[in-house]
Amino acid sequence: MNTLRSSLATPFGPPLLERLQAYWMALGVSDPNLALALSEQTLRRLPDFPEEGEIAARAIIAAGELLDDWLAAALGLPRPSPALTAARAALLSGIVPEWPAALFAPPGAAGIALERLRAAIAEPTPAPSPGSMPAQRIEPLWKRS
Amino acid sequence: MTQPPSSIMGHTLRRVIFFVLVTLTTLIALGLLVSVFQPDGFSPMELLLLLLYTILFAWICISFWTAFMGFWVLLFGRDRWAISRQSPDTSPDPMAAPPRTAILMPIYNEDSERVFAGLRAIHRSLATTGQLDRFDFFILSDTRDPDVWVEEELRWQDMVRALDGKGRIFYRNRPENTSRKSGNLEDFCTRWGGRYRYMIVLDADSIMQGETLVEMVRLMELHPRVALIQTPPVPVNRESLFARILQFASSLYGRMFTAGLNYWQLGESNYWGHNAIIRIQPFLDYCGLPKLPGREPFGGEILSHDFVEAALLRRAGWEVWLAYDLVGSYEEIPPTLIDYAKRDRRWCQGNLQHLRLAFSKGLNALSRLHFLMGVMSYAASPLWLLFLIATGVEAYLQTQQELVYFFGENWQPVWPVSFAVEMTTVLLVTLTMLFLPKLLALLLLLKDRQLRRAYGGMLGATLSVLLETIFSVLTAPVLMLFQTKFVLAILMRKAVGWPPQQRGDHQTGFTEAVLAHGGHTLIGVVAGVLSYLYVPAFFWWFIPVLLGLGLAIPVSMLSSSMALGRRARQWGLFMTPEETESPTVLRDLEDGLRENEPVLPVLRETPSSRFVQVLIDPYVNALHRSLLPEREPPGKRRRHYLxxxxxxxxxxxxxxxxxxxxxxxxxxxxxxxxxxxxxxSRPPAKMML
Known part of the structure; x- marks a missing residue:
């Protein structure tokens, strides 16, 4: 871990790792070591991202993308998709305490936690069932048709 | 969708009786006034007075006879032609799937905590009926305030979690609030209307009992010719003295008025915008609102859409009913006189626009009358003011005339004829028309012991009616001046300035009262001095109006007091059945607001700004993003702007x-x-917020 940390710290510097670690903990990772490991994994993905904006901000976005990858895999959701964004919100709402254990568990081992997560995904609106509502004619009595 | 001939004849007979009574009473009062003016011919001022008096008296008569018919109905039992009493037009098919109903709560920058506490109370009440699965809830947000928007999303998600409401409780915020509330509902109808047979439209402060909601659906199922059933919302829950007096008056007199309205309007009733059930298909087919040609105030978007929608449904042959006897429908009213006037300002423009709509092609006669009654509820104020001024001027002119006792060669004096009896009769008739309904409402309590107790007993109710009458006499001139100002400002296309608005229960402060009523007091003092100096006889008749204006500031401040409201309640004054024995749904609302224990931890925090929270908090940020509608990425110019x-x-x-x-x-x-x-990405010390 330390070797990895030093190799990653060279281009990005320790402050970035600390920011990422803090971010992973804000995402609900309570173990600081795991948060650090996830931060390093995030940084490894960083060169894949377009060279736009501040590097630290890109790293934060990369952390979210990593989380989405795991969520998509665990729940079988397409990415990108609104359902995946909703799944991220459900996960971060605290519905699955210690979510890394559920997301990183071997297939089939975290069925209950994933079901809870699936059930907590928000459904803001139902499927559309459109109808037309034509504007009515309202004309004054004195107007000739 | 046709009715049996007997009921059509009965309906016609009721309307004939009603309008004959209104016309006869108006003509008799007019005759008395004409007899005063006629002997020495009509001056232009007298003709103006006659015209104004006719319009205003006819307006009072409509109200009086409506109340009287309501009194009659309630005295002798229920109305046999009420929608709740009619035999079914069709027998429901037991094999058919039960209808689905959407409960809609359109909101715009409202207090989210109150909105969702209300919805939870309704949801809980509906659950006790065992028919919750036939209803879906929609929170249709047009909110523009970013903090309120985020708060709504969190409250919605909290409600879904707490009530296991996924797939039944929905939320959406419109990117653009085109056409305001009517556009909000239209958006629902065109996107999801096909899923439901009915929609029950609520207001942000509406509360409805589950049993009432179920009954509304049942009535619609039994009567396929009916497109809309309006329930009479009873004002509840406010504690200020002003609101408690209004709640008492609306409750005690309101039940009589709504019974009376149903008596003569029957299936050509009106829509009041909320606490009503609507059949979605005819609403889709016939209630798309056009933009009216021309400029505001009479052109542009239709502001008070409810009356128009009812008229359009009637034009298409559908029935619209007021279910006066359906209980369990509630709303909240503004807590102070100033807030009440502010609400009037909002409603005034929409109602004045109806003047144009009253003369539209194809409408039923009663729809036209509804429009004109809406106009008159605001236009009456400037007309009353004009009438008072004209009366004062006429009285002044009378004092300037020298009495002549001898004419020509006649050696005998011709004594001036006194019309004091006729004038007093005119005044008494007018006052009777205004105040008799209050007495009738009180008399109805004698019939029902339980109801009597619910209004604080006969003594308490009588004292409350007396005090409410004094209060309404004092506030009427103030409201008259407010409404006159609104009407004139709208007609002149001018904005009306207001002190900054305060939300929720609050007491009117001295500065706010002076800013709002300073002009009223000044007008009262000036009018008092002028009438005392130049028309002393008129001054004494004018006292109630002058007192109302002169005392506007203290009356407005005192009546906004919640302490006085509670004290009056301790004394058994202005009691309503909902205060005496609060219905479960209202108790649930109160408990929900008091306990306020959200499931979501993020709602237990009180951040300084939900806007900042949505930027920072990963959960709030993700939830908000997941609720944003899908749309094209912004163009180059837009990106630069952002x-x-x-x-x-x-x-x-x-x-x-x-x-x-x-x-x-x-x-x-x-x-x-x-x-x-x-x-x-910022180190903590450099965090931007």
Missing amino acids: EGLIHQLEEEGPNSLSPTQKRELIAEPETLLRLHALFW
Whole structure:
């Protein structure tokens, strides 16, 4: 871990790792070591991202993308998709305490936690069932048709 | 969709009786006044007085005879032609799937905590009926304030979690609030209307009992010719003295008035915008509102859409009913006189626009009358003011005339004829028309012991009616001046200035009262001095109006007091059945607001700004992004604009942005994500917020 940390710290510097670690903990990772490991994994993905904006901000976005990858895999959701964004919100709402254990568990081992997560995904609106509502004619009595 | 001939004849007979009574009473009062003016011919001022008196007296007569018929109905039992008493037009098919109903709560920058507490109370009440699965809830947000928007999303998600409401309780915020409330409902109908047979439209402060909701659906199922059933919402829950007096009056007199309205309007009733059930298909087919040609106030968007929608349904042959006897429908009213006037300001323009609509092609006669009655509820104020001024001027002119006792060669004096008896009769008739309904409502209590107790007993109710009458006499001139100002401002296309608005229960302070009523007091003093100096006889008749204006500031301040409201309640004054024995749904609302124990931990915190929270908090940020509608990424120019706002936020902080700019930042998913990332990428000391 330390070797990895030093190799990653060279281009990005320790402050970035600390920011990422803090971010992973804000995402609900309570173990600081795991948060650090996830931060390093995030940084490894960083060169894949377009060279736009501040590097630290890109790293934060990369952390979210990593989380989405795991969520998509665990729940079988397409990415990108609104359902995946909703799944991220459900996960971060605290519905699955210690979510890394559920997301990183071997297939089939975290069925209950994933079901809870699936059930907590928000459904803001139902499927559309459109109808037309034509504007009515309202004309004054004195107007000739 | 046709009715049996017997009921059509009966309906016609009721209307004939009603309008004959209104016309006869107006003609008799007019005759008395004519007999006063006629002997020495009509001056232009007298003709003006006659015209104004006819219009105003006819307006009072409609109200009086409506109340009288309501009194009659309630005295002798229920109305046999009430929608709840009619035999079914069709027998429901037991094999058919039960209808689905959407409960709609359109909101706009409301107090989210109250809105969702109300919805939870309704949901709980509906659950006790065992028919919850036939209803879906929609929170249709048009909110523009970014903090309120985020708060709504969190409260919605909390409600879904707490009530296991996934797939039954929905939320959406419109990107653009085109055509305001009517556009909000139209958006629902055109997107999801096909899923439901009925929609029950609520207001942000509406509360409805589950049993009432179920009964509304049952009535619609039994009567396929009916497109809309309006329930009479009873004002509840406010504690200020002003609101308690209004709640008492609306409850005690309102039940009589709604019974009376149903008596003569029957299936050609009106829609009041909320606490009503609507059949969606005819609403889709016939209630699309056009933009009226011309400029405001009479052209442009239709503001008070409810009356128009009822008229359009009637024009298409559908029935619209007022279910006066359906209980369990509630609303909240403004807590102070000033807030009440502010609400009037909002409603005034929409109602004045109806003057144009009353003369539209194809409408039923009663629909036209509904429009004109809406206009008169505001136009009556400037007409009364004009009438008072004209009366004063006429009285002054009378004092200037020298009495002549001898004419020509006649050696005998001709004594002036006194019309004191006729004038007193005119005044007494007018006062009777105004105040008799209050007495009739009180008399109805003698019939029902339980109801009597619910209004605080006969003594308490009588004292309350007396005090309410004094209060309404004092506030009537103030409301008259407020409404006159609104009507004139709207007609002249001018904005009316107001002190900053305060939300929720609050007491009117001295500064607010002086700013709102200073002009009224001044007018009262000037009118008092002028009438005392120049028309002393008129001055004494004018006293109630002068007192109302002169005391406007203290009356407005005192009546806004919640302490006085509670004290009056302790004394058994202005009691309503809902206060004496609160219905479960209202108790649930109260408990929900008091306990307020959200499931979501993020709602237990009280951040300084939900806007900042949506930028920082990963959960709030993700939830908000997941609720944003899918749309095309912003164009180049738009991206530059948003970039500028981000820089402004970074350099000058969130307070430098307007609510609209904040909304723009959080309405675009990429920008929101970028801001979130920017925040977390800064070392703590350099965090931008």
